[in-house]
Amino acid sequence: MGESPLMNATIADWGEHRLLAWLQTFSPAAVVGDDGAVLTPEPGRSLVITTDVLVAGVHFSDATTPPDAVGWRAMAANLSDLAAMGATPWAVTVGLSLPPHTKIAWIEALYGGMQRCLDRYGGAIVGGDVTRSPTPTIAITAFGQVAPAQVLRRREARVGDAIVVTGYHGSARAGLALLLGEIGRSDEGGNRWIAAHQYPQPRLDVLPELQKLTIGAKIAAMDSSDGLADAVVQLCRASGVGAVIEAAQIPIDPDLMAIIGPEQAGQWALYGGEDFELVLCLRPKVAAQFVEQLGPPAAIIGRITADPEVVIRAGHQTHSLDQAQGFQHFP
Amino acid sequence: MGESPLMNATIADWGEHRLLAWLQTFSPAAVVGDDGAVLTPEPGRSLVITTDVLVAGVHFSDATTPPDAVGWRAMAANLSDLAAMGATPWAVTVGLSLPPHTKIAWIEALYGGMQRCLDRYGGAIVGGDVTRSPTPTIAITAFGQVAPAQVLRRREARVGDAIVVTGYHGSARAGLALLLGEIGRSDEGGNRWIAAHQYPQPRLDVLPELQKLTIGAKIAAMDSSDGLADAVVQLCRASGVGAVIEAAQIPIDPDLMAIIGPEQAGQWALYGGEDFELVLCLRPKVAAQFVEQLGPPAAIIGRITADPEVVIRAGHQTHSLDQAQGFQHFP
Numbered sequence: 165m166g167e168s169p170l171m172n173a174t175i176a177d178w179g180e181h182r183l184l185a186w187l188q189t190f191s192p193a194a195v196v197g198d199d200g201a202v203l204t205p206e207p208g209r210s211l212v213i214t215t216d217v218l219v220a221g222v223h224f225s226d227a228t229t230p231p232d233a234v235g236w237r238a239m240a241a242n243l244s245d246l247a248a249m250g251a252t253p254w255a256v257t258v259g260l261s262l263p264p265h266t267k268i269a270w271i272e273a274l275y276g277g278m279q280r281c282l283d284r285y286g287g288a289i290v291g292g293d294v295t296r297s298p299t300p301t302i303a304i305t306a307f308g309q310v311a312p313a314q315v316l317r318r319r320e321a322r323v324g325d326a327i328v329v330t331g332y333h334g335s336a337r338a339g340l341a342l343l344l345g346e347i348g349r350s351d352e353g354g355n356r357w358i359a360a361h362q363y364p365q366p367r368l369d370v371l372p373e374l375q376k377l378t379i380g381a382k383i384a385a386m387d388s389s390d391g392l393a394d395a396v397v398q399l400c401r402a403s404g405v406g407a408v409i410e411a412a413q414i415p416i417d418p419d420l421m422a423i424i425g426p427e428q429a430g431q432w433a434l435y436g437g438e439d440f441e442l443v444l445c446l447r448p449k450v451a452a453q454f455v456e457q458l459g460p461p462a463a464i465i466g467r468i469t470a471d472p473e474v475v476i477r478a479g480h481q482t483h484s485l486d487q488a489q490g491f492q493h494f495p
Numbered sequence: 496m497g498e499s500p501l502m503n504a505t506i507a508d509w510g511e512h513r514l515l516a517w518l519q520t521f522s523p524a525a526v527v528g529d530d531g532a533v534l535t536p537e538p539g540r541s542l543v544i545t546t547d548v549l550v551a552g553v554h555f556s557d558a559t560t561p562p563d564a565v566g567w568r569a570m571a572a573n574l575s576d577l578a579a580m581g582a583t584p585w586a587v588t589v590g591l592s593l594p595p596h597t598k599i600a601w602i603e604a605l606y607g608g609m610q611r612c613l614d615r616y617g618g619a620i621v622g623g624d625v626t627r628s629p630t631p632t633i634a635i636t637a638f639g640q641v642a643p644a645q646v647l648r649r650r651e652a653r654v655g656d657a658i659v660v661t662g663y664h665g666s667a668r669a670g671l672a673l674l675l676g677e678i679g680r681s682d683e684g685g686n687r688w689i690a691a692h693q694y695p696q697p698r699l700d701v702l703p704e705l706q707k708l709t710i711g712a713k714i715a716a717m718d719s720s721d722g723l724a725d726a727v728v729q730l731c732r733a734s735g736v737g738a739v740i741e742a743a744q745i746p747i748d749p750d751l752m753a754i755i756g757p758e759q760a761g762q763w764a765l766y767g768g769e770d771f772e773l774v775l776c777l778r779p780k781v782a783a784q785f786v787e788q789l790g791p792p793a794a795i796i797g798r799i800t801a802d803p804e805v806v807i808r809a810g811h812q813t814h815s816l817d818q819a820q821g822f823q824h825f826p
Contacts, residue, residue, distance in 0.1 A: 197733055198648050199576040199717060200545035200639070205536055213621060214531035215636065217590040219628040245530035259548040259590070259634040290544060293634075297550040303590040303624075303634030305546065308531070317529050386530060402528055 175271075175296075176264035183268075183294055190275050191289045201290035203255055205309055212251035212308040212315070216241050220300035228343040231270045233362035234302070235277025241389060242306035243285050244366035244440040248387040250316040250375070251308025253287030253368070258304055261297030274302075285368050314375055316385035316444075321403035325384070325468040326451035328444045330367045332417050332461050333392045334429055335360035337436025353419035364440040373457050377450050384445040391437040393485055396466075397474050399445060406469040411478035415461035434476070506602075506627075507595035514599075514625055521606050522620045532621035534586055536640055543582035543639040543646070547572050551631035559674040562601045564693035565633070566608025572720060573637035574616050575697035575771040579718040581647040581706070582639025584618030584699070589635055592628030605633075616699050645706055647716035647775075652734035656715070656799040657782035659775045661698045663748050663792050664723045665760055666691035668767025684750035695771040704788050708781050715776040722768040724816055727797075728805050730776060737800040742809035746792035765807070 175183055188196040195201035205211060216238065218224055224234045243253050258278065262271070275289075282288060287306065339361030341347045342354055367387075374383070384403060388395045392414065400407050414433050421429045445468055446454060455462045469475075474485040506514055519527040526532035536542060547569065549555055555565045574584050589609065593602070606620075613619060618637065670692030672678045673685055698718075705714070715734060719726045723745065731738050745764045752760045776799055777785060786793045800806075805816040 197650060199579040200543040200582070200637075202541050202543055202580065202641070202643075202646050204541045204643065207538060210533050210535045211542075212531040212533055213586065213588060213638075215588040215590050215622050215624045215634075217592055217624045217626045217632075217634060219592050219626055221629075222627050248530040249533065251531070255544065257544060257546040257636050259546045259636070261548055261550050261630075261632055261634075291546055293546045293548045295548045295550055296553050297630050297632060298552075299592075299628050299630035299632070301548075301592055301628060301630070301632050301634075303546075303548060303592075303632075305588050305590070305636035306531075307544075310533070312533075312535065315533050319528060 173268045174264065175262060175266050175268070178268060180294070187275065187292065187294060190279060191291070195290045201255070203290060208311070209309040210312045210315065212246055212249040212310055213305065214242055214245035215303065215305045216245070218302045228340060229362055231273035232277035235274040236281045236363050238302045238304055239278045239281035240364045240366050240440060242304045243281065243287070243368060244364070244387045244389055246306055246308035247366045247368045247371060248316060248385050248442060249308065249310065250314045250371060250385070251310035253282070253285055254307045254309050255290040256282070256287055256304055256306045258289055258292035258302065260292065260294040261299065261301040262294065263298055263300065264296055266300070285366060313380070316383050318384055318386050318399050318402035320382040321384035321399050321405050321445040321468050323405055323468055323470045324448070325445035326448045326464045327396065327407060327409065327466045327468065328446055328451050328455055328462065329388070329392065329415065329441050329465055330370050330458060330462050331439070331441040332415050333388065333439045333441065334416050334420055334433035334436050336364060336438040336440070337432040338417070338420050338424070347424060350423055352423070353417055356417070357420065361438065364438065366440055367442045370442060370458060374444070374454060377454055378446070381447070386443050388439045388441045388443050389437065391435045392439070392443065393434040395443040397485060399443065400468070400472065400474055404472065406472045407466055407474045408469055409466035409474070409476045411476055413463055413465040415463045430478070504599045505595065506593060506597050506599070509599060511625070518606065518623065518625060521610060522622070526621045532586070534621060539642070540640040541643045541646065543577055543580045543641055544636065545573055545576035546634065546636045547576070549633045559671060560693055562604035563608035566605040567612045567694050569633045569635055570609045570612035571695045571697050571771060573635045574612065574618070574699060575695070575718045575720055577637055577639035578697045578699045578702065579647060579716050579773060580639065580641065581645045581702060581716070582641035584613070584616055585638050585640050586621040587613070587618055587635055587637045589620055589623035589633065591623065591625040592630065592632040593625065594629055594631065595627055597631070616697060644711070647714050649715055649717050649730050649733035651713040652715035652730050652736050652776040652799050654736055654799055654801045655779070656776035657779045657795045658727065658738060658740065658797045658799065659777055659782050659786055659793065660719070660723065660746065660772050660796055661701050661789060661793050662770070662772045663746050664719065664770045664772065665747050665751055665764035665767050667695060667769040668763040669748070669751050678755060681754055683754065684748055687748070688751065692769065695769065697771055698773045701773060701789060705775070705785060708785055709777070712778070717774050719770045719772045719774050720768065722766045723770070723774065724765040726774040728816060730774065731799070731803065731805055735803065737803045738797055738805045739800055740797035740805070740807045742807055744794055744796045746794045761809070
């Protein structure tokens with residue numbers, strides 16, 4: 165990056181035709197050069213389609229996120245939505261809006277991050293658009309494939325289900341706090357949390373094990389990108405049920421707990437957002453098997469109840485979760 | 496629109512959850528409420544995927560385009576890309592970025608325009624995202640279905656092909672000129688041209704006839720959204736051929752010709768853009784049949800040549816088309 169003198173050029177220097185031709189080199193040769201990409205899904209598979217829009221100053225900032233990480237995160241967020249539906253990544257489109265003075269090197273790093281994420285988890289960039297805008301904006305639409313019987317949905321939570329999370333919560337928020345200087349740098353955990361914030365890992369890896377344990381069963385799932393609390397609330401709302409969450413069971417990085425204390429760590433775990441873990445509702449026996457297979461920090465953090473409230477229990481105290489307390493993009 | 500007092504509310508008043516829940520009422524009930532939409536394509540069909548990003552101040556302006564027309568045009572642009580690939584609209588996602596002070600009524604009108612376009616041409620909004628941004632931006636990804644043998648591609652133009660356009664060129668530019676006050680309002684044509692600019696019609700209607708006449712043949716096609724000249728240049732570049740265009744054969748609304756003169760009308764027809772007609776390269780006999788079936792203003796405007804230049808011939812004069820003269824989003 166930045167080694168070639170060409171890369172100091174801006175979009176305005178290159179013009180749209182050259183930029184588009186160059187961006188197409190990131191896509192498989194077979195799908196570029198037309199008004200759209202042509203793809204043929206595997207027979208008998210359903211498609212899962214998901215869209216995310218990331219805006220500079222709202223979802224990312226040059227102060228906390230290099231363009232490579234912006235690209236990775238943008239892609240990972242979409243692949244995480246596919247994972248939450250049980251689907252395998254297949255194809256993505258990228259709609260970019262950028263100021264004319266944007267350096268080609270910045271775009272190259274952005275695409276590099278997206279590409280590395282796809283190389284790791286599967287899928288290819290099959291199309292896109294690039295246009296002028298005062299506000300850098302990245303709109304990604306991702307397509308996954310899934311056997312119809314293996315689709316995960318929010319509305320399938322049933323009373324008595326155990327609520328499983330696949331990993332630590334609060335780490336991405338801790339990484340952001342470090343980058344913003346809200347907490348001091350420490351040797352313990354710091355790099356891990358920054359990585360959790362900048363290069364989140366969509367939990368596509370857990371799908372084969374899950375599918376093996378749950379053949380024929382309808383499973384409720386969601387990712388925790390908007391916060392763990394929000395995920396539980398959304399699952400409960402979609403399923404017409406409630407939940408009790410045991411705060412002490414929420415997996416939190418012990419180093420984080422040590423540095424900021426359990427109170428703050430619990431808040432970040434519930435409301436920090438962007439952890440991109442899966443939140444699943446499973447019959448208790450299956451949940452135990454699944455958590456054992458994954459190993460820590462995967463954990464059962466609570467259970468689904470008939471009472472349509474979501475309650476957090478911490479020791480002898482309980483409080484009901486305000487259903488509007490999820491992450492709000494419009495403050 | 497605007498009749499309900501609720502519609503005077505802004506995004507900031509409503510908050511993200513309520514806004515998303517309301518936007519989901521525009522989608523079929525079966526596909527909403529999860530991290531993604533689940534769709535199952537018809538067996539044996541390929542998918543065509545296309546993305547367009549529209550930015551306020553670049554692609555649309557409240558001065559020339561009411562939100563209903565912004566929605567229609569955004570959708571029509573994507574459906575036109577599907578038509579240019581031979582595909583039938585199936586599903587779309589809508590990624591919206593809007594300032595918090597945006598009125599709900601504006602969004603309702605925008606979605607109303609998108610929905611009317613889909614009602615007319617097929618397809619459903621199956622997902623999306625909405626987020627805060629200082630710059631209103633609409634990113635649409637559209638999916639069409641097509642039999643693999645009926646895919647239209649830019650790279651299939653062959654020497655000797657006739658170049659066919661499905662309708663008038665220059666009318667959308669004339670509509671914009673009227674709205675901007677560049678030309679005076681007149682009884683003749685004005686409303687037609689404003690409609691051509693605000694509510695363009697993707698030429699999905701010509702596909703059945705085209706498919707009937709060209710069974711088993713590989714056809715080059717593109718839409719003229721970035722200008723007729725750009726479309727011919729792109730088709731020639733992708734196919735490694737050239738073209739001669741007869742300026743006098745380009746269909747231009749006679750009323751427009753009368754008002755602004757043939758010189759200006761010819762410029763707008765070639766470079767004005769946003770006419771959303773199809774430009775097709777067909778064997779001469781098939782081209783003649785196709786144009787006869789469609790009737791005027793569909794026309795043969797030139798032919799594909801081995802010499803890799805694109806030449807415009809007007810009377811005894813010819814000039815070679817600068818291959819970079821297409822519509823540039825980054826000036």
